[in-house]
Amino acid sequence: MQTTWQAILGWYDRHGRHDLPWRNTDDIYHIYLSEIMLQQTQVSRVREHFYPLFLEHFPTIGALAQATEEEVLSRWSGLGYYNRARNLHACARLAGDGLPTGYKELLGLPGIGDYTARAICAFGHNQPISVIDTNIARVLKRYFALPESTPKALLEHADKLLNTSRPRDHNLALMDIGSMVCLPKNPLCSLCPLSQSCMGIDAPETYTENKKSGYESRELYYGVMMSKGRIALVRTTGSMYKGMLTLPPLEQTDREPIASFRHSYTKYHLTVNLYEIDTLSGDDEVIWADGREMDDYPLSTLTKKALRLIYTPKGNHELQ
DNA sequence: GTCCAGGCAC
DNA sequence: GTGCCTGGAC
Known part of the structure; x- marks a missing residue:
């Protein structure tokens, strides 16, 4: 396991997306905001426009709590899924001095589900907790050869792989591996730090499913x-x-x-x-x-x- | 035109 | 399981 962790972190240090603004701050409000904006939304849109503009208007969670819902929605305009903004505003008003730091307390807040609660704990507080978004889920399914896995089973495998001494970097690394290397189609296995021990490397397409469309x-x-x-x-x-x-x-x-x-x-x-x-x-x-x-x-x-x-x-x- | 990516609430 | 939103790749 030591070897695997070293491979993951070594890759991350060299190839990870270290320039993302929310990865270069220890302000929990900024990290929380980024996670809400990134729900169902591509990195480039958040990074270049909405994240910096929103923080210009509401630089602290206290400033956000002071604003009206209409002002908050105006800054969210164009980003979609407007309940995210309404819940963000509600959380700011609930937060007082700041957001809670525990997974369970975070989970109780509006708009914060399992993924976001874990992301705040891991990315904001470096707590030893596994984060699973769709990218990491795909990495785990392939790495452990789990074509049909429940969320619970996936989490158990994530916990087995979790590096508890650098949980923040470990989870960010898996996320970047998922979005940059372990792609849904034509994954770049030759560049992957997990390829040595990946159990799904012979049939990576087995572990992704196509959505039905129909409009x-x-x-x-x-x-x-x-x-x-x-x-x-x-x-x-x-x-x-x-x-x-x-x-x-x-x-x-x-x-x-x-x-x-x-x-x-x-x-x-x-x-x-x-x-x-x-x-x-x-x-x-x-x-x-x-x-x-x-x-x-x-x-x-x-x-x-x-x-x-x-x-x-x-x-x-x-x-x- | 069609498909795709991306968590939460109910 | 379904509704919530948008923009970009093809």
């Missing part, structure tokens, strides 16, 4: 109501885009839309249709927004696309 088409209908260059937006209350501002939703209609565009999420391919309206139904709070100042509002990418279309001069109104 559904849907139509969405929104109203456009302008006044003095401003546009009416309402606050969403349903699960989708909760807390964000959107154009006022309409019932299905056969009228000819003034504009349409496509957008997709998860398995849905949406056609979004926009209609001019002169009254608003319901008693929702209305926000009269300047559609050219999109940075100031909590808007989804879908709503931003719609506003761009509406505020773009004529001649540029093709789909997408």
